[in-house]
Every structure is written in structure tokens, then in C-alpha cells.
Amino acid sequence: MDHTLASGRISAIIKADGAELCSLKNAAGHELLWQAGPAWPRHSPILFPIVGRLKNDELRHRGKAYPMTQHGFARDMPFAWRERTKTSCTLELTDDAASRQRFPFAFRLAIRYAVNDADLDVRFEISNTGDETLPASLGGHPAFNWPLLPELPKEAYAIHFSNDEPAPIRRLKGGLLREKPEPTPIEGKFLALSERLFADDALILDRPASSSIRYAADRGPSIGLHWQGFQQLGIWSKPDGAPFLCLEPWRGFASPLDFDGEFSDKPGIMKTEPGETEILSYRISVG
Structure with a gap:
């Protein structure tokens, strides 16, 4: 089941399967989101x-291995609707017997989408409903369509960062993080886009200085992305x-x-104590 949000400036469609955003249009009705071709x-x-892959697609906890494929299972699970209005909706996923066969932890993941003028706000609440520390990534x-304007070439587009990004980037090998960082292709605050950037899979900023970016050409629609609580940024295409x-x-x-240890010891993991809730969010601004 889908639900449509509209502000007058933008509209968005969210589906219960995976709590996935599946359309984002501007006031002219121009589709900005990739349509799953x-x-x-x-x-x-x-x-x-x-996020990403685990070695051998296995999650290790207290000496036992659990099957866990790339990016986890939430994207393939039906979420329950908790709230639906003309401008916002909230969906929720909780652990059950089936999820504990793959992820032996109690949790509640609530995702709220809300439109406000030309912004789409996406808020994540991950709650530990169990009695041991909840290790997870999110x-x-x-x-987004690339190009956003069909008549423009891909190379007309760039990503503009809010801060200079001199730090090295990380790359993947077989879906796992390579040991050595690589020099960044970002020049100051500017990343010129081309398909060549992705010949070696995603660009991973594991310690970005910025908390917002803008994806745009010299004309046509643009996309701003601003995040809070998230600590890394991936940029990917084929x-x-x-x-x-x-x-x-x-x-x-x-x-x-080279990491093959306990899931709770994995680098980059978020740990939520029993009864606690972590809140992360990002905002898409349509220009």
C-alpha cells in the first residue's frame, strides 16, 4: 500500500514494503527519483x-553465526503504518521470531516522512526494546535521476559540499572495505561527476567534514541533502x-x-543501550 504526501511545492510517495520512498516530484510534476529500472x-x-556487507555475509554474536546479506533485511520487510496525514506519515518495523533468526536483537525502527514547502524530512528512530546492548548500522x-534534466549530459552535474573535503576516501573490494584509503577526487568543496568515478564502486567518505551537499547542474532542478546523526556518506552509481x-x-x-570478529566490535557500529532511542535524520531539499 502506498501513501502520497504533498506540500504544494513537492509531492512524495512512500510504500509500506521497506518503508521506501518511491517518488519525489517538484511543483511542475517532474520526477526526480530513480524509478527502479x-x-x-x-x-x-x-x-x-x-550498511554494506559483512564478511561471508555472516553476523557473529556470542560464538554463533547468523546469515545477513548486504544492507540488511529492512528494505525487504513490510512496515506497519503508524500515522498517515496529507503531509506526513510514520512506519514501523519491530523484531519478531523471523528477524531473530538473522539478527538476534530486540529493536523498534520507526521512520517518519514529512513534506514542508520544498523539503522532504526523513527521521529515523531506532529503539532498543531488549535487555542487552543493541549493535546496528542504519x-x-x-x-536520484542522473541527469535530473534529460536533455543535459551527466557531466553537466556536480556535487557541492558545505565544507572542504581534503580527507582520503574509502573504496570497496568484493563489497568489503579496503584496508588503505585513497586520495579524494573532491577538489575543495567540488566534485565533478562522471561515470568514471564509479568504475571502482562507491565513493565512501568515512569522516566527512560536511553535513550537507547539493547535487546540481547550471540549470534545471537541483537536490540538496542535509543530515544529522549520520557519520558517513556514500556516493554510488553504476x-x-x-x-x-x-x-x-x-x-x-x-x-x-580483515575483520571477522563479533558484530558488536565491528568498526563504525552504533550501540544503543536497553530502553534508549537513537534519532537520525536527513532532509531532501528540491531546488
């Missing part, structure tokens, strides 16, 4: 309880002509190539 069958999946994965660009705020990242 053959190149990649998703729009904006929720990454939980992991990420957004919105895919290098074979796929017409989408993913801008991904993360709390966590793939396992390092």
Missing part, C-alpha cells in the same frame, strides 16, 4: 541493521550508463576486509 530495481531502500540510499546517482547518509559501513 532494469539497471537497479530499487528507489530509496532503508539500510538496516547493516543508512539512507535515495537514488559505471555502465545507469541513469541514477545515489546520495547515501550512513551510520556505519561495510566490514573491513
